[in-house]
Amino acid sequence: MSRNESFVAKARTKIWQEIPDADHEYLATSAYCFGYSQEALLEKGYGITDMLFLLTQGELPSSSQRKLLDALGVALSNPGPRHPATRAAMEGAVSKTRPRHLLPISLMVLGGEHAAGGVEPAMRFLRLNKKKTPEQLFASTLKTYDGPEGDVEFLPGFGPHYEARETLHGNLGRVIKRKFAEVNLPYLDWSLKMDELLRGTSCALRSPGLAAAVMLDLGFHPRAGAALYQYLSAPGLIAHGIEMSNQSLTSMPFVADENYQHDDR
Amino acid sequence: MTDYEQHRGKIYSAKGGWRVGSGITTHGYSLLDDIHGKCSVFQVIILNVTGRLPDRRLADFVEGLFICLSWPDARIWCNKMGAFSAMTRASATAAVAAGGLAGDSTMYGPGTVPAVDTFMKSAYEYIVEGGGSVENFIDENGYRGGKLYAPGFARPLAKGDERITAMRQYARELGFEPGVYEKLVNQIEDHLALREGEGLNLSGYFTAFMYDRGYSMQELMGITAWCISTGVYASYFEQIDRPPEAFLSLKVDDIDYAGPAIRDVPDRED
Numbered sequence: 141m142s143r144n145e146s147f148v149a150k151a152r153t154k155i156w157q158e159i160p161d162a163d164h165e166y167l168a169t170s171a172y173c174f175g176y177s178q179e180a181l182l183e184k185g186y187g188i189t190d191m192l193f194l195l196t197q198g199e200l201p202s203s204s205q206r207k208l209l210d211a212l213g214v215a216l217s218n219p220g221p222r223h224p225a226t227r228a229a230m231e232g233a234v235s236k237t238r239p240r241h242l243l244p245i246s247l248m249v250l251g252g253e254h255a256a257g258g259v260e261p262a263m264r265f266l267r268l269n270k271k272k273t274p275e276q277l278f279a280s281t282l283k284t285y286d287g288p289e290g291d292v293e294f295l296p297g298f299g300p301h302y303e304a305r306e307t308l309h310g311n312l313g314r315v316i317k318r319k320f321a322e323v324n325l326p327y328l329d330w331s332l333k334m335d336e337l338l339r340g341t342s343c344a345l346r347s348p349g350l351a352a353a354v355m356l357d358l359g360f361h362p363r364a365g366a367a368l369y370q371y372l373s374a375p376g377l378i379a380h381g382i383e384m385s386n387q388s389l390t391s392m393p394f395v396a397d398e399n400y401q402h403d404d405r
Numbered sequence: 406m407t408d409y410e411q412h413r414g415k416i417y418s419a420k421g422g423w424r425v426g427s428g429i430t431t432h433g434y435s436l437l438d439d440i441h442g443k444c445s446v447f448q449v450i451i452l453n454v455t456g457r458l459p460d461r462r463l464a465d466f467v468e469g470l471f472i473c474l475s476w477p478d479a480r481i482w483c484n485k486m487g488a489f490s491a492m493t494r495a496s497a498t499a500a501v502a503a504g505g506l507a508g509d510s511t512m513y514g515p516g517t518v519p520a521v522d523t524f525m526k527s528a529y530e531y532i533v534e535g536g537g538s539v540e541n542f543i544d545e546n547g548y549r550g551g552k553l554y555a556p557g558f559a560r561p562l563a564k565g566d567e568r569i570t571a572m573r574q575y576a577r578e579l580g581f582e583p584g585v586y587e588k589l590v591n592q593i594e595d596h597l598a599l600r601e602g603e604g605l606n607l608s609g610y611f612t613a614f615m616y617d618r619g620y621s622m623q624e625l626m627g628i629t630a631w632c633i634s635t636g637v638y639a640s641y642f643e644q645i646d647r648p649p650e651a652f653l654s655l656k657v658d659d660i661d662y663a664g665p666a667i668r669d670v671p672d673r674e675d
Contacts, residue, residue: 142563154664160657166650168657175665185673198664203674241499248506289406303406395416397425402418 155195174198189213192371196364204323205358211319212354215312216347216369218376225250225373229381234392242381247370250377254291255348259365262297262352266327267362274334288342297349298334300342310335310345316354327353420453432456447471454627455620462579463618467628469575470611473568474632477639479652483507483514487640488652497641504637505630512561515629517608520556522622525586525612533589539596553601557590557609564602569610576614584617 157175158168171178173194181191186200189210193201201209219226229246237245250256269277281295288300300306313332317325331353335345351369352362360368384391411417421431429436432452440449447464451457479488483504490500508514527546531537547555560566583591590613594605615625644652 145562148661150659150661152661152663154662156660157662157664157667158657158660165656165658166654172667175668176670177667180670184670186670190673200671238496244499244502302409393414395414399415400418400422401415402420402422402430 154198176200192368193358196368197359201358204320208316208320208323208325208354209358211316212351212358213372215309215316215354216351216372218379219250219255219347219373220376221380223250223255224252225255226377226380229377230384231392233381233384234387234389236389239381239385242385243374243378246377246381247374250370250373251366256366256369256373258293258297258346258348259352259355259369260362262349263356263360263362263365265296266330266352266356270326270330274330274337278334278337282341293346294338294341294343295334297331297346297352298338298343299346300344301346304342305338305344306346307344309347309350313345313350313353325354325357327356420456432458434458451628455624462581466572466576466579466581466614469572470607470629471632471635473572473607475635475639477636477643479640479643481636482510483633484636484640487637487642488644491641491644491647492649492652494645494649497638497645500641501634501637504640505634508633509630513608514633515626517556518612518622518626518629521608521612524556525590525609525616528589528593529586532592533585539592543593543596543600547597553597553603555593555597555603557612558594558597558605559601559603560606565604566606568607569605572607572610572614581614584614586613586616589613 155174157172159170159172161167161169173181173191176194187206189206190200193199193205193209221227221230225246228249229242232242232245233239247256253261277295285294286292288303291300291303293299310332313328313335317328317332328350331345331349338344348369351372352365355365355368421429421433421436423429428438431440431449434440434452440452444452444458445461445464445468447468448459448461451459451464451467476484479485486503486507487500490496490503495503509516511517511520524546528542531542531546532539543555547553553559587610590605590609597603611629612622612625615628620628
């Protein structure tokens with residue numbers, strides 16, 4: 141039996157307005173993004189970071205917001221050739237997967253809970269706990285944390301890598317903090333403090349945690365976190381995939397029989 | 406702690422593998438001697454997920470679930486991915502992958518299983534182990550914000566689900582008897598039918614059936630990972646030979662713009 145739900149007749153958007161061709165209702169002559177002419181944005185020299193901010197937040201970024209988002213983009217620009225998502229792009233490329241599939245494949249891998257899928261929970265965690273001090277949460281979590289085996293998170297956005305403390309993302313976060321010393325970045329401050337407290341443990345600020353903190357300081361909603369993380373990490377995935385796409389199959393290691401041990405009985 | 410050095414340049418598999426010249430084994434079976442020509446692909450999927458080779462009738466039952474989800478109806482969201490992929494002349498593989506990924510949803514498809522798992526296990530604890538009544542369980546756990554929230558029950562767009570009738574019939578034909586989880590969801594369904602006019606959904610029925618046979622939530626999500634994909638093939642191949650834009654074609658005015666009015670673009674700050 142139908143529920144007789146009332147569906148809209150047309151999709152609604154606040155983002156994009158196309159202007160129809162007077163002679164053909166299916167064709168557009170120009171487009172506006174949140175009221176701004178796409179042509180005028182081009183004329184005035186706006187860039188991709190401006191557009192990302194405008195498209196996702198509805199307003200153009202201030203100079204400082206644009207620079208901060210750019211800085212996060214640099215920090216996330218490449219998960220690196222050891223990351224499973226990048227390795228997916230590279231292995232696809234040498235095995236002659238069509239180049240157009242390399243980014244979707246690697247972004248699917250990057251969607252996992254230990255990568256992009258970890259950003260939204262970290263953002264929600266930071267929002268929920270913003271009034272608690274890092275010291276309070278560090279002390280209470282330490283009592284119940286079972287340890288780094290299996291790279292179990294200490295708190296959303298904080299945890300081990302290879303079951304040990306990796307300083308890479310905290311270091312990048314501290315550079316961002318120094319570069320934007322005059323900007324109020326409460327979530328990044330909180331996260332870097334937690335990272336400091338974690339010295340001496342096997343845990344640190346992780347890449348999704350860094351992304352979560354800066355995205356919150358930029359006013360992004362947690363729902364946007366995973367997709368933005370994927371977008372900002374895409375350049376490295378693209379680059380590593382393209383680098384390998386004209387290489388031979390032998391350009392990546394293939395585990396020899398003697399190193400493939402299976403005991404399936 | 407994990408010894409990562411043991412995993413550098415080496416793979417240890419409990420699943421199986423290929424030895425050039427001597428064949429392929431999977432979970433102790435020779436793929437070509439023991440499995441090929443003797444087992445169905447659904448037996449192999451379940452074997453590769455769980456490490457256990459199920460009997461043919463269980464695999465046939467799982468195949469029945471996939472058939473129940475194989476609607477060639479391009480209005481269904483995952484199937485639309487097939488049609489959209491054809492519009493851009495994406496490959497069939499991309500279309501099926503896109504549709505399969507769309508089905509990783511919390512509303513339908515394998516993405517519903519975790520919520521069903523939580524609800525079903527709390528019902529099991531409350532009713533089967535704790536001796537509580539179905540009515541009290543639903544009163545205490547079955548509503549959110551005044552609305553029915555019972556993962557595994559009710560479905561989008563329609564009330565009732567003719568596919569469950571077909572699956573129950575098929576289960577009987579295959580000789581399966583309802584187990585404790587299936588009896589539990591049947592009890593809850595009887596209650597919800599009277600109270601809300603709602604019944605079991607396919608995810609709830611299938612989860613209960615498989616839990617009765619010892620499968621875990623994670624195994625279920627693996628076995629059903631691609632369960633909605635067959636319909637995507639239909640939508641893709643329906644569209645692939647049609648003009649690219651001839652699927653739910655949109656005039657410019659068919660999008661309802663609700664954003665700010667046209668405004669001047671400010672100069673860009675450095």
